[in-house]
Amino acid sequence: MSDDANRHDPAPNLVLGDADGGRLAENIMHFARVLRTAGLPVGPGKVLDAIDAVSQVGVASRRDFYWTLHAVFVNRRDQREVFDQAFHFFWRNPNLLERMMGMLLPAMRGEEAPEDKPELSPRVAEALAGEREPERPQEQEEEEIELDAALSVTDREVLAEKDFEKMTKDELDRARQAIKRMRLPIKPVKTRRYRADPGGRRADLRATLRASARQGGDLIWLKKRSRRRENPPLVVLCDISGSMDRYARMLLHFLHALTNDRDRVHSFLFGTRLTNITRHLRDRDPDAAIDKVTAAVEDWAGGTRIGESLHRFNADWSRRVLSQGPVVLLITDGLDREGAAGLEVEMERLHKSCRRLIWLNPLLRYDGYAPKTAGARAMIPHVDEFRPVHNLDSLAKLADTLSRSESAATGEMVRWKKLAA
Incomplete structure (x- = not known):
């Protein structure tokens, strides 16, 4: 349960307007606009539903008000954090925009920001900042010079090196467009x-x-x-657990680009169960393909059973998709909620059934990362390549990894296996 939902602040602190309640609908409308800008699917229908629900429940309790709006605007697990942060900053006090901007600007940070709150999501910060009315520029006698730095070389470099988890909504859109143009050459x-x-x-x-x-x-x-x-077939197994949520969503666009660029690409998602999404990604429209995948997957952003998922793949799919010596991309952070039960056996079987097994792990973005978890120690001995996957630059380097010979990564893998031992 959210910490914000547990607070029992008095109703006047909720920016609900004067005693006549005339601003309640207006404030809910602005809050819905913030959520929509942050990426939640909020339309006019949900705004009307929210106003009607609040009028039925009332606003005497902050807790009831929170969960009333939560029931209307949130319909997926991955939307909870965005809603919680947006609710906390929007309904904090009557001077919400001034207080919010004070928290976003380092020079103005003071006692207004709660020390126990997590770092503000870039998507929520961008959405709240967009709610501020633009200031009218003062008339100047001197001619202003406009500089358009969009898509400059520096911007592209910054975007390529920025972590998917830290990207704003606009940066995520630009990253998706860059992913559409990516190609993955595999050595014939x-x-x-x-x-x-x-x-x-x-x-x-x-x-x-x-x-x-x-x-x-x-x-x-x-x-x-x-x-x-x-070109050998390509098989992709991607983790969609809660810790992999943001990366998995970006990698879905990468998998869509691969599926429509080359033949014999087989894609699977796994969390607590295994789901084959190969046919869904064959749709030329990326948005339609992602919608089909979302509808087909029932365990998104849940737990992780890597060993059980690989067992189902080896038992049900290996003879169909691994018969021609494919390259296998295993995308996961190696965190298994079942303590890696049976994982080493399934990894060994998978490794022996494919031409090359490459493990892509977003945790490698940290310099001090070491494969010390039970899942990582079980997986490392059976992979041919260990690479990071957390930004556009890492996806571009993946092409270089697949185009070089299998023996090129032997020395690096020996180091990783020693760390995992």
């Missing part, structure tokens, strides 16, 4: 099939005899062939 591998190749090293006797028969058998031109090279 030799297959068992052959193709005609005049420079090949292997003689093609069947093609030679056919060519000779067409010439009446007088001349024999030796035909040659070589192994056909194809």
Whole structure:
């Protein structure tokens, strides 16, 4: 339960207007606008529902007021934190915008900010800042020079290195557009099939005899062939637990770009259960594809059962999607609520069934990270590559990882395995 919901401040502190209650509907409308700007799906219908619900419940208790609005505006687990922070800062006191801006500006920070509250979400800060009415610029006699720094080289570099968890709504939109343009080149591998190749090293006797028969058998031109090279299949297993929520949502756009860029891409999401989303991501429209995935997944932002999820994948899907030596991307932070029960066995089986197993972990963004959890220690011995995945730059470097030979990462993996031992 939210700390903000447990506070029993008197009703006059809720910015509900004068005694006549004339500003109640207006304030709820502005609060709904803040939530919509922060990314929650709030429309006019929900605003009317909220006003009607508050009129039925009343505003005598801050706790009742909080949960009344919560019941109307929040319909998914991942929306709770955004709603809680927005409610705390919006309904704090009558001078909400002045107090809010005082907390956002370092030079004005003082006793108004509660010390026990977590860091303000960038999405909520951006939404609240947008509610402030723009100041009218004073007339100046001197001509003003406007500089457009949008999409400058510096901005692109900052955006590429910024953590997905710390991005504002506008930055997340720009990051999604950048992800759409990404390509993931995987080094082609030799297959068992052959193709005609005049420079090949292997003689093609069947093609030679056919060519000779067409010439009446007088001349024999030796035909040659070589192994056909194809991109290996790609299998992605992505963790959607609560600790991976923001990263998983951005990586869904990455998976959508991969699915529509190349053939034989199989995508799975797992939290407490395993869900195959390959068909959903084949929709060309990314928004429609993400909506289909959201409707199909029932355990988003919940717990994590990595061992159980990999067991279901190995038992139900490995023979279908791992039969042609694919590259497997395992995206998770390695935090298993069941203490990594059975995880090492399933990791070993998965590793032996694929051409290359790459573990992408957002916790690697920390310099002092060490694989000390039970899940990490069980997984590290069975992966070929260990990479971070927390920003655009890490996704771009993933392409370099997949394009180099399998033996290039041996030295680095030896170091990680020693740390996990």
